[in-house]
Amino acid sequence: MKVVKFGGSSVASASQLKQVTDILESDTDRRIVVVSAPGKRSDDDEKVTDLLIQIGESVENGKKDEKAYEKVLNRFREIIEELALPEETFTTIKERIDDGITMIEHKEPNGLDALKACGEDGTAIILSAFLTSRQHTASYVHPQEAGIFLKDEPGGALVLDESFDHLYELRKRDGVLVIPGFFGYTKEGKLITFSRGGSDITGSIVAAGVKADLYENFTDVDSVYCVNPSIVENPKEMKYLTYREMRELSYAGFSVFHDEALIPAFKKRIPVCIKNTNNPEAPGTMIVADRKDTDGDVVGIASDDGFITIYVSKYLMNREIGFGRRLLQILEDEGVSFEHAPSGIDDMSVILRETALSKEKEDIVLKRIKDELEVDTVEVERDMAMIMIVGEGMNQRVGVASKATQAFKNANVNLEMINQGSSEVSMMFGIHADGIEKAVRELYKVYFT
The missing domain is CATH 3.30.2130.10 (VC0802-like)
Structure with missing residues (x-):
């Protein structure tokens, strides 16, 4: 079994979601999918999560940003129409966005978290509906239903150990399961989010919980580079890294992963592969517990x-x-x-x-x-x-x-x-x-x- 996570650039548009579906269809071991919110389609585009935060903060200040609100709705509407999905798909997403706004207006705790989570939630609803339209057995799985239980901590939520037992039960379900990243629930039922980059954390938690054979993290690069390619032209690609090396690099500014994202996979020794949604045949970079060619070199x-x-x-x-x-x-x-x-x-x-x-x-x-x-x-x-x-x-x-x-x-x-x-x-x-x-x-x- 493989757990697959697709980042924001991989789900930014209808064409990208078609590519995601092709990747899932090419390997039946890819049974559980974790998705981010739609990212940028071009350099001058806006991420859906950023727009949702903009809306939430404007509501907190007493006047909803209608322009940002329409941008978010139009973004989801365009994807749904291009994928020829039923109108009820859009209605469901809009209702959840409106519910998040209402929570903020009523000053309910974690209202902003609920609104921010609508980006990932919307992607998961759309992808599961599109897989179903392609005659696949597919299900949207809400994080609370999956058993992703979290502890609310300053700086970002932490997963509770009992989550892993609940997640293991997902192995018994048929078809492709689509889970939104970035958020989970406390035992009391309060929605809370991880820090930014939290969909990577969700993917790692799910991979550890279901004891996956491999956790594939799809992004927009063929592999991890040994240095930031915006500083050094055509840097060397890294084919293998250990968890410890990746954690150190992520902490110090590597943008591929949030620096805490791999900890659940690391604890369960689940191998991780970084791959490119737009070039899925490329081998990518493997992140493993140990590598045989460790010879003291700087990687x-x-x-x-x-x-x-x-x-x-x-x-x-x-x-x-x-x-x-x-x-x-x-x-x-x-x-x-x-x-x-x-x-x-x-x-x-x-x-x-x-x-x-x-x-x-x-x-x-x-x-x-x-x-x-x-x-x-x-x-x-x-x-x-x-x-x-x-x-x-x-x-x-x-x-x-x-x-x-x-x-x-x-x-x-x-x-x-x-x-x-x-x-x-x-x-x-x-x-x-x-x-x-x-x-x-x-x-x-x-x-x-």
Whole structure:
């Protein structure tokens, strides 16, 4: 059995949904399908999810954005008409969108989540109806019916372990099952969504639950590249990656997967294949628990900006028992999550995402650090970027770090931070954001050309 997930570009139009159906018809093992909301049809197009958020926020502010509302309805109407589906298909989708808007108007909790979920829900309703029109046994399966039970957590929902037992029951059902991605339900029946990119998480959860032999994730590229192709022209393709390598790359800016998406598949050791909807015969990139050709080489380079560094210095910090704990406790008290915390004898840096620390919150945190920890220096540096080189067993290969530092020198980019710690998979470098592209190009040269 294969679980197949199709991303937004794969379901952006009626022609793309016909291509999706051809892919499903070509392999009868593809029995469970998870779908995203319709994505962009061209560079200047809009994603349905973005339009739904626009509508929801306008309703929260007291006046519904009728233009965005009509755009969403017209998008679904065009797809349904081109696929020659019955009018009731459109009516069902419109009713669910209107229900989400009503929830927001009545200030019901999670009303915006309910509206955002209508993109994926609409795609699943359409695809199951189209498969049925092509004489296939196919069913739309609502996430609550499938048993996708979640815990509502800050930053995005988390799956409950009991979901996997419920999902396994799907194996008993006949035909092709189509499940909308991105959302699930609490045990109390409240709809909640994952963070953006959440359809990948749904696909991974479903694959783990039904114990699939393979989880295929269809997107718009033939394979995963070792570096961002918008920075380096014609980069090397990666045929195999381990879960750990993919997780590290995704965290540091690879756009193929949300960085948490593969965790359910990883725990159940379900192999994952990244494939191209528009070129389904291409072998794609396999993501597996282990690969035999692990020889310590760098397999990928990822980069991301939008980081802040809080730098703290205090003489004899290393002798002060509990200093690091108290510093991180201040962040916890203020609801601020951190990413990394490299340290020296008398200094410590805490790396945060810019989104985690507003200017107002920054003032509070800095004052508390000064007053409670009595530090010599506390500074905040913005516009930081992280570049990560990734490869299993990299720390056992002599010269990996020296090649990286030479690349930064060649790019004339100053290193603000180096962090490897005990990781065998990655090495991270902190730089100012304006040096990302130069540094990545030089790193690609030293490792891949």
